Amino acid sequence: MLFSLSLISGVLAGLTAVRGQSVIVPGALWTDTSGNSLQGHGAGIIKVGSTYYWLGEDKSHNSALFKAVSCYTSTDLVSWSRQNDALTPIDNTMISSSNIVERPKVIFNSKNNEYVMWFHSDTSNYGAAEVGVATAQTPCGPYTYKASWKPLGADSRDEGLFQDDDGNAYLLYASDNNQNFKITQLDADYYNVTTTVSQLNGATLEAPGIVKRDGVYWLIASHTSGWDPNPNKAFQATSLSGNWSSQVDIAPESVRTYYSQNAYDLPLGSNAIYMGDRWRSDLLGSSSYIWYPLDFSSGTPTLVAADIWSVNLTAGTWSVASGTAYEAENGSRNGSSTILSDSSFSGGEAVGFLGNGGSVSITVQGKGTTQWVSLYYANADATWRNTTVSVNGGSPVWVEQPNTGGGSVVLSVPVQLTLNSGSNTITFGAGQSNYAADLDKIIVY
Numbered sequence: 001m002l003f004s005l006s007l008i009s010g011v012l013a014g015l016t017a018v019r020g021q022s023v024i025v026p027g028a029l030w031t032d033t034s035g036n037s038l039q040g041h042g043a044g045i046i047k048v049g050s051t052y053y054w055l056g057e058d059k060s061h062n063s064a065l066f067k068a069v070s071c072y073t074s075t076d077l078v079s080w081s082r083q084n085d086a087l088t089p090i091d092n093t094m095i096s097s098s099n100i101v102e103r104p105k106v107i108f109n110s111k112n113n114e115y116v117m118w119f120h121s122d123t124s125n126y127g128a129a130e131v132g133v134a135t136a137q138t139p140c141g142p143y144t145y146k147a148s149w150k151p152l153g154a155d156s157r158d159e160g161l162f163q164d165d166d167g168n169a170y171l172l173y174a175s176d177n178n179q180n181f182k183i184t185q186l187d188a189d190y191y192n193v194t195t196t197v198s199q200l201n202g203a204t205l206e207a208p209g210i211v212k213r214d215g216v217y218w219l220i221a222s223h224t225s226g227w228d229p230n231p232n233k234a235f236q237a238t239s240l241s242g243n244w245s246s247q248v249d250i251a252p253e254s255v256r257t258y259y260s261q262n263a264y265d266l267p268l269g270s271n272a273i274y275m276g277d278r279w280r281s282d283l284l285g286s287s288s289y290i291w292y293p294l295d296f297s298s299g300t301p302t303l304v305a306a307d308i309w310s311v312n313l314t315a316g317t318w319s320v321a322s323g324t325a326y327e328a329e330n331g332s333r334n335g336s337s338t339i340l341s342d343s344s345f346s347g348g349e350a351v352g353f354l355g356n357g358g359s360v361s362i363t364v365q366g367k368g369t370t371q372w373v374s375l376y377y378a379n380a381d382a383t384w385r386n387t388t389v390s391v392n393g394g395s396p397v398w399v400e401q402p403n404t405g406g407g408s409v410v411l412s413v414p415v416q417l418t419l420n421s422g423s424n425t426i427t428f429g430a431g432q433s434n435y436a437a438d439l440d441k442i443i444v445y
């Protein structure tokens, strides 16, 4: 019963507090404590006392243009309450509602007893390539905007901040038309940059974060492919001035960081939490959050692709929920659905040609409550698809199936279903006139 869910607010939530246990469900619709969609894209996190503050981009208007830097608070990383907006548009400035404000990051400056926010500040065509800075007396602000400019006169687009143990802080940024990646120290006020300590020429990195583990600096960053995902990488050095190692993968390259891009990397015990965005470029406000444990135990950071997991912040550990797997090819097929064979599929097989008259029904054991079910799917033609999911002949829900990148790359998406105690039949692909993705297996949690 560990992961049986009793919803606090009754809303469909990917971050769900359960009797004494709280779970993180990457890729689900995450809602705040008021039941509204959580708008914290391009996240930055700062912990003050025992409270975590999540600042991010409000993209509820489904546009890249600046609406607000939102601020949410939590003590468990699961239940988030929206506070006042940290930064809102100011007409006739670089942070007007016709400009771009992305990837807000906040650090505390103890010299001035002040919170300092840095963000990517740009015009709507990303042509200005500047950083912006704003300050406040409290973590959520509201912040007072200071300025936007090109650091040391050069481009800055995707950026992050890193504050070292000695209080020195650094801007991490894609510079020189996104070709060169730079790490530049901030002044004592954190208002401006001073000296570039590292420059990775031709690295084409963006979406950076740094975590320091056992005296080693780990830079996590994506490469540049717009809103589309790519295999994010890690680099290590014993000094911020380098030398930086060559890049290593944090996940199998083919899964393109499980369709996500790094936004922030939060230390957790001797490991970290990777906090990424699964951008949905045609519906930006529906972009979801892919948070996974970042496991350093092998010596290099590796994403743990957990469908359902929880953190113990006291112990600095995480645990991954276990569920029961049911192979799609083991289900009962209907209409034009067919069995597909490929070594990347669990059991070597999946069910294809779902939708357009094809469906598959899988018999699973339920607990008589609302349960998470993960759909493992592949999509050879590299497009977004979707599938109907119907329990025991009930009305279907639609589940989005993000672009896997093609081939037989398998990704998973979660859906919350109400299952009877004992046997249930879950049908996929019935009653839809478009093709769903190929279904490899499902896991019932």
Ligand SMILES: *[C@@H]1O[C@H](CO)[C@@H](O)[C@H](O)[C@H]1NC(C)=O
Binding pocket: 147, 148, 149, 152, 191, 192, 193
């Ligand atoms: C940052 O410092 C440079 C000098 O290195 C100066 O030209 C620039 O005006 C400063 N920018 C801000 C916003 O203070």
Ligand SMILES: *[C@@H]1O[C@H](CO)[C@@H](O)[C@H](O)[C@H]1NC(C)=O
Binding pocket: 242, 243
């Ligand atoms: C960094 O690499 C350069 C070029 O390979 C080398 O000359 C330099 O000694 C290295 N520095 C350190 C601190 O290892």
Ligand SMILES: *[C@@H]1O[C@H](CO)[C@@H](O)[C@H](O)[C@H]1NC(C)=O
Binding pocket: 020, 312, 313, 314, 315
């Ligand atoms: C979290 O870890 C602490 C310290 O190890 C332990 O006492 C506590 O029982 C753990 N909490 C849960 C819910 O497992």
Ligand SMILES: *[C@@H]1O[C@H](CO)[C@@H](O)[C@H](O)[C@H]1NC(C)=O
Binding pocket: 325, 326, 327, 330
């Ligand atoms: C496959 O189906 C059989 C019988 O229908 C069932 O016993 C078994 O658990 C199923 N296995 C998987 C992995 O779905």
Ligand SMILES: *[C@@H]1O[C@H](CO)[C@@H](O)[C@H](O)[C@H]1NC(C)=O
Binding pocket: 384, 385, 386, 398, 434, 435
């Ligand atoms: C499902 O995907 C198709 C495109 O394949 C789209 O036309 C349709 O609107 C989607 N349906 C839902 C409910 O998202």
Ligand SMILES: *[C@@H]1O[C@H](CO)[C@@H](O)[C@H](O)[C@H]1NC(C)=O
Binding pocket: 334, 335, 357, 359, 361, 427, 430, 431
């Ligand atoms: C199976 O196919 C038949 C004939 O195409 C159709 O009438 C029936 O509704 C389908 N059943 C499911 C579960 O899709």
